[in-house]
Amino acid sequence: MNVKEVEHITTYLEKLVHMPSPSGYTKDIIQYCEGFFQEAGASTSITNKGALIATMEGENQEHHRLLTAHVDTLGAMVKEIKSDGTLRLSMIGGFRWNSVEGEYCTIHTASGHAFRGTILLHQTSVHVYKDGDQVKRDEENIEVRIDQQVTSKEDVKQLGIHVGDFISFDPRFERTESGFIKSRHLDDKASVAILMELAAQLKAQNKTLPYTTHFYISNNEEIGYGGNATIPEQTVEYLAVDMGAIGDGQTTTEYVASICAKDATGPYHFGLRQHLVHLAQKHSVAFEVDIYPYYGSDASAAIRAGADVKHGLVGPGIDASHALERTHVLSLHHTYQLLWFYIFSELV
Structure with missing residues (x-):
């Protein structure tokens, strides 16, 4: 495990969870994220609904990817x-x-x-x-x-x-010596922190992406209509990065990246799901494929709104969702690694 990578993600996460942002009250945290992505070299814009789109140009500017995570909370x-x-x-x-x-x-x-x-x-x-x-x-x-x-x-x-x-x-953030991170609002600020580290490392390593990639930080996911509009028309793949649900009957744990096959809205794109599975297998990323029975994401909201994209969902495993949540640094690490390999892979 890359210790510096996890330390960066955890530092971003602690900052994010201490910034109040219930759905409808997200202006300050969106502005903070905008500044961060600008520092990472992304061009940014704020949608009419107040979400952030941060864009990093790739070699192929005709076909785009979009990764989204939401900063709004309960x-x-x-x-x-x-x-x-x-x-x-x-x-x-x-x-x-x-x-x-x-x-x-x-x-x-x-x-x-x-x-x-x-x-x-x-x-x-x-x-x-x-x-x-x-x-x-x-x-x-x-x-x-x-x-x-x-x-x-x-x-x-x-x-x-x-x-x-x-x-x-109050978030009640705590990181234990055993690697657990306990806090409210890990859904979905853990995923936002991971996207922040992706952007920071792209700049630090002077990497050029194969496809222009958008980081869409949505602000209304918890009430059902987050990243469902203002999707750049060149977007081919839309990947939501959101928490993996843990509980009876679930395969996801706090130590893996969770890849969603289906949630309450229906199946995710099979080809994109299998692409993520193959990347995880190829690069020894710990993962589980799961179904989230009472769940919807920004990606499923986009599909319902009529977006013509291949949609997927991946994220860190979070225990006790919408309550006193907990994850482990291993889950943050594996999710980050899977996304890193994904953004450099070929389109499905």
Whole structure:
């Protein structure tokens, strides 16, 4: 394993997960990524929907590749300011309320201020609510306790907090001595970090790609319509780089690159999938082929929108998706290696 490569990816990842970016609130992180890819020598543009397209010219400029990963994450929005000064939430993305119960968070106001808080069940105190463990974790009972002296709706409004303000969850990033990386938002910032390292190494090694390649950093994947538009018309292959789902019945682990054969939207392009498999086998990249039963990607969103491309999906194995996620540096390494060999390979 290339230690420097993994250190770079991990450093990028730690930076990314600490930048709040729930879907709909991604301008700052997109600007950060734009600066990074510009430093790597890519030409960049921002789409009307706020996504980033970073392009590196290749020897063949008639047929293009596109690799995408998304920086938007799960989060919430203020649904209601309650009479006691707590906040009722509306979910951004698909997760379970119990997965964020007890988490620290930040409320981002429309005026640019930020306030800290904690996501709690209303009936948390065991000394007051005898049957709190029986209460359903849902929008009616989960709330944010703001770390300000507020006891009423009027107090909260005076802070500048209003309905529609975004709420981001603390990542709790940690890298263990055994090589595990634990954090919220590894989906999909781990993949973005890998694409960043690809671009950085292309510059560092002064490499020229065989085909013009676009790095599409999408910002609405968690709500279903990320990289589904503004795809350069010369694009032939569209490869989403997103997390591999781990659980009962899955082959993916935290130590391999996961290649998706099918998700909830249907099969991915068989030829592109097999091309990735053959590259992994040829270059001794640890991988597993898997089916993700409750999953959709930027690539599948592009197909649904009518893109005429060969679409594929590969990514690091992530445990406990949409909750307290975890992966291993080996998975980051193998995914990076597979993508490196892919971008220098022939088109399918």
